[in-house]
Amino acid sequence: MASRNRPLSPHIQVYKPQLTSVLSITHRMTGVALAFGAFLLANWVISATYGPEAFAMAQGLLASWFGRLVLFGMTLSLFFHLGNGIRHLAWDIGKGFELPQVRRSGILVLAFTVIMTLITWVMAYSVAGGS
Amino acid sequence: MEMRSPLGRIRGLGSTNDGIGHWWLQRVTGIALVPLMIWFVFSAIGLAGADINAFKTWVGTSGNPVLLSLLIFTMFHHGQLGLQVVVEDYIHSELTKLGLLIAIKFSAIIFGGYSIYAVMRLTFGG
Numbered sequence: 001m002a003s004r005n006r007p008l009s010p011h012i013q014v015y016k017p018q019l020t021s022v023l024s025i026t027h028r029m030t031g032v033a034l035a036f037g038a039f040l041l042a043n044w045v046i047s048a049t050y051g052p053e054a055f056a057m058a059q060g061l062l063a064s065w066f067g068r069l070v071l072f073g074m075t076l077s078l079f080f081h082l083g084n085g086i087r088h089l090a091w092d093i094g095k096g097f098e099l100p101q102v103r104r105s106g107i108l109v110l111a112f113t114v115i116m117t118l119i120t121w122v123m124a125y126s127v128a129g130g131s
Numbered sequence: 132m133e134m135r136s137p138l139g140r141i142r143g144l145g146s147t148n149d150g151i152g153h154w155w156l157q158r159v160t161g162i163a164l165v166p167l168m169i170w171f172v173f174s175a176i177g178l179a180g181a182d183i184n185a186f187k188t189w190v191g192t193s194g195n196p197v198l199l200s201l202l203i204f205t206m207f208h209h210g211q212l213g214l215q216v217v218v219e220d221y222i223h224s225e226l227t228k229l230g231l232l233i234a235i236k237f238s239a240i241i242f243g244g245y246s247i248y249a250v251m252r253l254t255f256g257g
Contacts, residue, residue: 035210038206038242042243089158127176127177
């Protein structure tokens with residue numbers, strides 16, 4: 001579609017990474033990761049319609065060290081994307097655009113991500129008994 | 132009023148006019164996913180290590196099949212909208228882009244539909 005070679009603006013690699021830009025690309029990366037997580041969730045639910053063995057296998061995979069690593073990544077991604085999504089919604093209604101506010105809300109999102117992920121996993125281990 | 136020059140229009144530059152709908156749906160599904168996801172995460176914690184009977188009981192309990200179906204629908208919808216933007220931003224070959232966009236839409240609908248069907252089967256037995 002694009003016709004002639006038009007001048008391009010300087011691309012991201014010429015800029016020093018900052019909290020704002022890093023959180024922005026992290027929002028996108030966690031979004032892509034969570035889209036794959038959606039298929040995991042779908043497989044988990046669907047496996048139960050194939051009977052006890054299939055569901056036990058799905059549960060076993062999720063409980064393996066690799067499964068736990070993936071689920072931990074999903075939990076981090078989810079709470080980051082959720083918190084930062086709310087930050088985006090605030091921007092959409094025109095709130096919080098001043099630089100100090102953008103910085104503060106960014107740090108708040110990171111704190112929210114860490115705290116919620118920790119709460120989730122402490123609860124999960126107390127339910128599953130660390131096995 | 133048409134703001135584009137005839138030359139710009141004939142070259143296919145500019146808006147396709149369906150951007151607002153996409154933008155809006157991404158926000159609406161995002162808002163809906165906030166309570167749904169928090170509900171799901173804290174429900175799923177209780178299902179760590181559960182066997183199929185415990186899982187079926189949970190799926191079939193009171194409002195759970197409705198919430199779970201809404202979650203699955205909204206999650207795949209939001210995910211499809213998001214992946215579409217990512218593909219449109221980074222894939223510049225027209226054919227690859229179209230192929231990916233269609234594949235993403237198909238898989239979201241197939242997996243979303245199949246898992247909601249699974250929720251129904253687990254709830255009503257069979």
